[in-house]
Amino acid sequence: NAGVTQTPKFQVLKTGQSMTLQCAQDMNHNSMYWYRQDPGMGLRLIYYSASEGTTDKGEVPNGYNVSRLNKREFSLRLESAAPSQTSVYFCASRDGGSMNTQYFGPGTRLTVL
Amino acid sequence: AQKVTQAQTEISVVEKEDVTLDCVYETRDTTYYLFWYKQPPSGELVFLIRRNSFDEQNEISGRYSWNFQKSTSSFNFTITASQVVDSAVYFCALSGKMGGTSYGKLTFGQGTILTVHP
Numbered sequence: 001n002a003g004v005t006q007t008p009k010f011q012v013l014k015t016g017q018s019m020t021l022q023c024a025q026d027m028n029h030n031s032m033y034w035y036r037q038d039p040g041m042g043l044r045l046i047y048y049s050a051s052e053g054t055t056d057k058g059e060v061p062n063g064y065n066v067s068r069l070n071k072r073e074f075s076l077r078l079e080s081a082a083p084s085q086t087s088v089y090f091c092a093s094r095d096g097g098s099m100n101t102q103y104f105g106p107g108t109r110l111t112v113l
Numbered sequence: 114a115q116k117v118t119q120a121q122t123e124i125s126v127v128e129k130e131d132v133t134l135d136c137v138y139e140t141r142d143t144t145y146y147l148f149w150y151k152q153p154p155s156g157e158l159v160f161l162i163r164r165n166s167f168d169e170q171n172e173i174s175g176r177y178s179w180n181f182q183k184s185t186s187s188f189n190f191t192i193t194a195s196q197v198v199d200s201a202v203y204f205c206a207l208s209g210k211m212g213g214t215s216y217g218k219l220t221f222g223q224g225t226i227l228t229v230h231p
Contacts, residue, residue: 031217033217033218033219035219040223041223042117042204042221042222042223042224043158043204043206043219043221044221045218045219048217048218050217058218088156090158092158092219094217096217100146100163100165100208101148101160101163102148102160102208102219103160104150104157104158104160106156106157107156107157107158109156
């Protein structure tokens with residue numbers, strides 16, 4: 001099992017450009033999450049999908065949109081990138097049973113110039 | 114609102130020393146989960162340990178142990194006989210209820226940078 005995979009690993013954008021970060025999991029988890037990590041601030045939740053067909057905002061959703069394409073895939077879109085969105089983005093999926101643990105992808109390092 | 118505080122920004126130890134990472138949390142949920150994650154220099158986030166709020170039994174797993182005290186809202190993590198490979202950023206995280214489903218959203222502390230010197 002690959003676990004949680006993310007593409008791309010690195011990306012540089014110019015202000016105003018758009019892009020989509022892709023995430024897929026092969027653990028048959030219902031819930032998926034997008035976080036951003038900024039220096040000194042830990043990880044903050046952007047959006048989440050509790051189950052296929054549902055999405056909801058997290059702590060810092062402004063400037064982002066998401067799509068839960070199917071049970072495996074959850075994408076994050078930046079419609080008009082801004083320098084404040086320079087960050088490392090992590091996707092996670094959750095074992096919703098007794099383990100209730102989130103497992104993370106390797107991250108995408110995004111720079112917006 | 115939930116909050117996780119890791120007061121130690123950076124810790125530096127010499128190999129084979131024991132090191133304890135502190136974590137204090139705030140939540141109004143009566144049922145919740147606490148986690149420790151490790152982020153090595155390569156950048157990935159690795160799940161280490163989990164404890165639920167209705168089980169205060171402390172455990173040891175290899176060189177890792179944790180001390181969960183509900184009375185003081187603390188969930189401290191100890192590495193015994195530290196090794197250079199333990200050098201990483203360690204995050205404490207809290208998961209409570211989210212929306213109409215139980216559990217889910219993780220609230221992270223700011224992280225503690227641990228450096229183990231040979």
